[in-house]
Amino acid sequence: MKLNWGTGIVIAIIGFIGFIMYFVIAMSTDKNYNHDLVTEKYYQQELEFQHKIDATKNANTLKEKIKIERTNEGVKVHFPTDFNLKDIKGKVFLYRPSDKQLDFEIPISLSNTYLLVPENRLLGGRWNITVSWNYKNKDYLYQEELVY
Missing domain, CATH: 2.60.40.10 (Immunoglobulins)
Structure with missing residues (x-):
């Protein structure tokens, strides 16, 4: 199977989105990164x-x-x-x-x-x-x- 430019660009975009989504999920669920408000009230x-x-x-x-x-x-x-x-x-x-x-x-x-x-x-x-x-x-x- 031969890949053309369009297929390569789509694969690159999907890979980039997957890479960014991995870091977003990892940062928001990791307990080491605390996202507290300045004050509760x-x-x-x-x-x-x-x-x-x-x-x-x-x-x-x-x-x-x-x-x-x-x-x-x-x-x-x-x-x-x-x-x-x-x-x-x-x-x-x-x-x-x-x-x-x-x-x-x-x-x-x-x-x-x-x-x-x-x-x-x-x-x-x-x-x-x-x-x-x-x-x-x-x-x-x-x-x-x-x-x-």
């Missing part, structure tokens, strides 16, 4: 977006801004010194974009002007830090990327 977070915008504006109007510092002990989150430490309520959320199992949250409980996130909780790499707190019934929000 995406729509709920979208509805709270205006509240976050207002809280971020409140944080930007402060005379003394919140400061995040990397030290040997871990990460220090410095709060404004003119705030009464006992009136600050909130949380610090550390989000790891590459692995959601490493995400964690620390409630704000201050005895000094800073909150220390211990070094043993942080692996090297990129972290998104979100500090949301309430002081005298006013909400504040600060977000920063940190490479640890």
Whole structure:
């Protein structure tokens, strides 16, 4: 049997489609490739977006801004010194974009002007830090990327 150009092109296209389909099926069924969403409650977070915008504006109007510092002990989150430490309520959320199992949250409980996130909780790499707190019934929000 002799193959002509048309038959050869059809065989090549079928072979290429089969090759691509193999990789699509292999990637979508393999457990090593995790296809998680950034967050499970995406729509709920979208509805709270205006509240976050207002809280971020409140944080930007402060005379003394919140400061995040990397030290040997871990990460220090410095709060404004003119705030009464006992009136600050909130949380610090550390989000790891590459692995959601490493995400964690620390409630704000201050005895000094800073909150220390211990070094043993942080692996090297990129972290998104979100500090949301309430002081005298006013909400504040600060977000920063940190490479640890």
